[in-house]
Amino acid sequence: MIVGLAWSGAQVARADPFLDEIVEFTGEILYLEHKVPALVIGVVRNGETSIHGFGERAGAGSKAPDRDTLLRIGSITKAFTGQVLAHLAADNRVRLTQPLTKSWPDLAVDAKADVEHIRLIDLATHSGGLPREVPHEPGSEQDPFAPITVQTFADWLKKEPLLFKPGTSVLYSNFGFDLLAMGLSKATNQPYPELLKQYITAPLGMKDTVFTLSKEQKQRLMQGHGFAGEPLPDVPTGDVIVGAGGLYSTPNDLLRWMQWHLDRFAESGAEARLLDHSLYLMRDGLETVSGMDESGHMDAMGLAWVAMMPEGDRPFILQKAGGLQGTFSYIAFAPTRGVAVFIAINQFNFAASMAMAKVANELIATLAPR
Template sequence: MFGGLCAPLEAQDSETDIDALIAETMSLNGAITYLEGDAPGLILGVVSGDTFTVQGFGETERGNGIEPDGDTVFRVGSITKVFAGEMLAHGVARSEVAFTDPVAPLLPGRLGEAASKHPSIRLIDLATHAGGLPREVPRDAAPMADPFQTITHDAFAGWLEENTLNFRPGTSIAYSNFGFDLLSAALSTAGGAAYPDLLASRITGPLGMTDTAFVPTDSMERRIMSGHAPNGEPLPTVPTGTVITGSGGLYSTANDLLRWMRWHLDDGAPDAEARFLDHGVYVQRSDMETVWSMDESGRMDGMGLGWVAMKATADHPFFFQKSGALQGQMSYIAFAPGHEVGVFATINQFDFEAARDMTEAANEILFSLSGF
């Protein structure tokens, strides 16, 4: 849909020219994506070298007349998983855990006892969706005002006690929210603190990501972008709870996510060992017996720590990407570490066709800024 809209941005006279071209490219791709979709609002963000650019389109809630910007707060959904992957990298860099450690000894109480029935599940299996676990654990219905309250460690333990794994860990890949919530619980034990506190001390705090949290502050709540159902009705802002911290509970802003991507792209930034570990590709698709539910934003070539790895082709560079959707918000993030370029996009309605267009537009910008 966007072929030909973005030519490679190279051989410019000055950094200012590059910045202007980035803004122009974002404006064009963003406007087309917004106008062709039904979502009330769209945010696009780009980091290229030291340049951060954010553009908002539409409204933070249908009919409110407030245009989103870089400080607009939204749920990132499953992009939370790549934060959990980085937290694993920090744990390994600090010698708190090893990638090949079994998860069971790191899980508390009944959950750890239940996981001990499956001793072959390792931390690296959870971080690469290779643990043999289902996408979700069956649970009781919950009220619309608190839809995640029945996602509990007891429900996780019940599944582990009563079921066999879907496949031998490390032999196949199947997308699993369950697995990433086990991962965050294990990392909490290894780090000796509540997982949100560890995340704040190791990632969001050092990078000044003051608008990234599991529970929005009063300031964040005043800037929240409302998600919308497929029929266009706004969805309520609901509690995240304490369990889905690995799979999907974070709130953030485009500005914070660009700060985070800048860390990924800056070889001179602190915590170099964690970054190096976080940029590894630990599972190759060609080595797996089967791959399920991993190709939503492009055909997965390999798995990093939550990141979907896309090998270089004649049309694009090697890059990592991840999508997320929760409570009427759909997002996409990607970066090309060899080109110091990253992109982010989000819409505030469950609209899968619009989300595909958004992803395509973001990728066009990423590829163009990488010289493709």
């Protein structure tokens, strides 16, 4: 169990005991109900932060996860990619509506897919007409993602038509977000990890939000587990899967990131924040929506953020879930109410995953009722 702390800038202080009480009790009940090996929950409200961990982070006899525990955040990575896009658009380095092929014309050469009609905003809202995964040969257990290369993406576009006209439907797509990261790299002539560092992790001091762990960081990693409870290896995702997944982070870093999102009247980053929190596709009017409702009903899409309109006591929420190598995670925030919640468990357990998203959404309603 972890003492809840809060920070203001570089200063760290104890959280409001009332907030601590609510967060700890919520996390403990969720942990006891689902019996996962470990669970960590973090909340930021009006600048005060509370983080609590339960269970064993890395096997029998290990400590509970804490604010500095490294974990794989899976598809929460997509929300970082959307924010990088927002920063680049705010800096006039790209336009949200520019075609992917504007800076990557070779992609359209001999392509069967109507790739020239795919815009950056289509990729960032899962509406590019691409499948969930790029088809590829299976990899080894030690390096399962190795067969996914840039050429794999280009080959599919040359052989297959788009599944639907971009912008008309939504289909959850890892393919699309990795393609988006490649497109941003092409547009700026910078490797995507450098863009992430330049615009997000370095300015916010997120030293533990990385694609590759150092030896010291590996010592703080939370062990993931499969559906039967078996430990899963921490395998690399390579240098291609950087837009859809691949990031590691800590509860401390993620709530620091949330504080940036909740500081909605700050002058620094104001335009990027506005672009990142805007809604670009309303569910009403789309032909089909698939793969978006597991963590709460999608009412609209932002830049990777799934938007949920106010309902009952619950305020407007932007949220994103992730799952990779035996870890499920979920992050959600109420941008107008100063509250964000992060929860992660270290086992592939669908019931627990859906429960933690429901608990997080309800916790936001508890801490910021309408």
